[in-house]
Amino acid sequence: MPSDKIENTVPLLSAFFTEIGIIEQLSRAALERVLPDGMKQPHFGVLNHMVRLGLDESPAQLASAFQVTRPTMTNTIQKLEAKGYVVVKPDPRDGRAKIVQITDKGRAAREAGLAALGPLMQPLYETLGKDLFEELTPKLSRVRTYMDENR
Amino acid sequence: MPSDKIENTVPLLSAFFTEIGIIEQLSRAALERVLPDGMKQPHFGVLNHMVRLGLDESPAQLASAFQVTRPTMTNTIQKLEAKGYVVVKPDPRDGRAKIVQITDKGRAAREAGLAALGPLMQPLYETLGKDLFEELTPKLSRVRTYMDENR
DNA sequence: ACCCTTTAATTAGATATCTAACTATATAAT
């Protein structure tokens, strides 16, 4: 299976990554058009992550979870904090670290975002079929995992 | 096939788009690490597009091809022009429009980018297999096409 | 001919992201 003709590698993988890039752009634009209160995708992503995991994580852990740099996560957290969606406290166990906690207001904003998401996704789901996404997601996960481990 | 339980829509599609987003980040970072002369992904993408199609297109056509806004493409073209990779001329058939042409220097830069791309993609190809990408790409294309037509 | 609408390109201003550099704290080595 591995090591077919290498000449075909670049065009094939270029087409793959081109599709990935355009879907990313389209999905972010579609999401941000319906998110309430001018919320951006990364903000919603972090709120969602915190609700689902139910943990109080550090900025560094969040940066790692979202594959962004720490300064980027610093910026995201500051925006969430300014809106009252999270509170940031010092970590009693590590003087360098902090702990980020979602607030009730943050939970409400996340709920509102989720509610806006349904109508966006339902047509995709109904038109293209659940099976397509159930098939694609684990395979994309394989690609993502490999790239993440070998970067 | 369409219209399964709608409750499952959001988590399933969220996971899909999360994978898309992370792969996009990782691939852009990997690409820009190996591109010569500080070239960025959009610059390489435009040069590549122009060589493959062999057409002289307008900024508006390029913006449409890459699914970015026109101001974004204006910025990209200005950067390419500053490096001498393209020349921009008025369109004799439409006083509003311009025509973007790749230069020999731009072609050389594109070639250098392509050469750097191979070693990046070969491990992916060999480890995960050609079949995976041949299977994924047309399916992603279906998703992209639908989203593009219904945004 | 003249106005109205659309389209092409740009400019201005805002935001998210990155890398590099900095501060502070923790951990390991000697």
Next chain:
DNA sequence: ATTATATAGTTAGATATCTAATTAAAGGGT
């Protein structure tokens, strides 16, 4: 203990992107 190294978080500066507004030109309707 002291020193060196690594890690957490932030700040500073640069870039790519977006939306809104501006300018110029094309096309359609009356």
